Amino acid sequence: KQEVTQIPAALSVPEGENLVLNCSFTDSAIYNLQWFRQDPGKGLTSLLLIQSSQREQTSGRLNASLDKSSGRSTLYIAASQPGDSATYLCAVAFQTGTASKLTFGTGTRLQVTL
Amino acid sequence: NAGVTQTPKFQVLKTGQSMTLQCAQDMNHNSMYWYRQDPGMGLRLIYYSASEGTTDKGEVPNGYNVSRLNKREFSLRLESAAPSQTSVYFCASSRGESGANVLTFGAGSRLTVL
Numbered sequence: 001k002q003e004v005t006q007i008p009a010a011l012s013v014p015e016g017e018n019l020v021l022n023c024s025f026t027d028s029a030i031y032n033l034q035w036f037r038q039d040p041g042k043g044l045t046s047l048l049l050i051q052s053s054q055r056e057q058t059s060g061r062l063n064a065s066l067d068k069s070s071g072r073s074t075l076y077i078a079a080s081q082p083g084d085s086a087t088y089l090c091a092v093a094f095q096t097g098t099a100s101k102l103t104f105g106t107g108t109r110l111q112v113t114l
Numbered sequence: 115n116a117g118v119t120q121t122p123k124f125q126v127l128k129t130g131q132s133m134t135l136q137c138a139q140d141m142n143h144n145s146m147y148w149y150r151q152d153p154g155m156g157l158r159l160i161y162y163s164a165s166e167g168t169t170d171k172g173e174v175p176n177g178y179n180v181s182r183l184n185k186r187e188f189s190l191r192l193e194s195a196a197p198s199q200t201s202v203y204f205c206a207s208s209r210g211e212s213g214a215n216v217l218t219f220g221a222g223s224r225l226t227v228l
Contacts, residue, residue, distance in 0.1 A: 004156075034216070043204060043220050044157075044206075044217075046216045046218070089157070100145050100147070102159070106154060
């Protein structure tokens with residue numbers, strides 16, 4: 001079964017720290033991988049999408065990397081701020097499905113403290 | 115600038131009652147999805163519609179039906195609600211099924227079945 005795992009489930013860091021969130025997946029045959037942010041009681045907001053042919057994507061203070069051979073992706077957040085506090089979800093589109101059918105991890109709940 | 119709109123935001127049902135969750139998108143997207151989110155389980159795909167006039171089962175379709183009413187609207191129906199269907203339901207849409215897909219999510223509908 002294709003699975004997506006995110007560890008740790010929760011993370012607390014002081015403001016200003018750089019941090020890395022991890023995502024691992026069981027099958028290297030993927031269309032793409034997406035990182036989402038979810039604020040409490042809200043929907044998901046897409047942060048970054050990495051195509052299977054890409055190694056990384058950057059948006060502002062966020063950088064996502066993809067290593068298909070090891071089944072891993074990381075989301076790097078530079079100079080964290082309290083406003084970054086949210087749950088971060090990784091989702092993978094495996095090639096045995098369609099490109100739009102995503103398998104989600106359970107997320108990492110991030111708290112950035114003052 | 116509405117994006118994906120879901121109604122209702124909250125609903126309480128008794129076991130055996132029926133209801134329909136409505137979803138509409140104004141981005142001219144071809145593909146639409148219904149997910150449910152449960153604690154510790156991540157988001158799971160219930161049904162999706164790759165294009166107007168087509169619908170397919172996702173990972174957890176039992177107990178649900180869907181209708182792709184037109185390109186904009188995709189509804190999810192619970193014919194006889196059960197407590198196991200207590201969850202937060204998210205509708206999402208994307209331009210298509212190509213590899214370069216970003217999913218846009220609605221704000222969610224919180225359903226409680228007593």
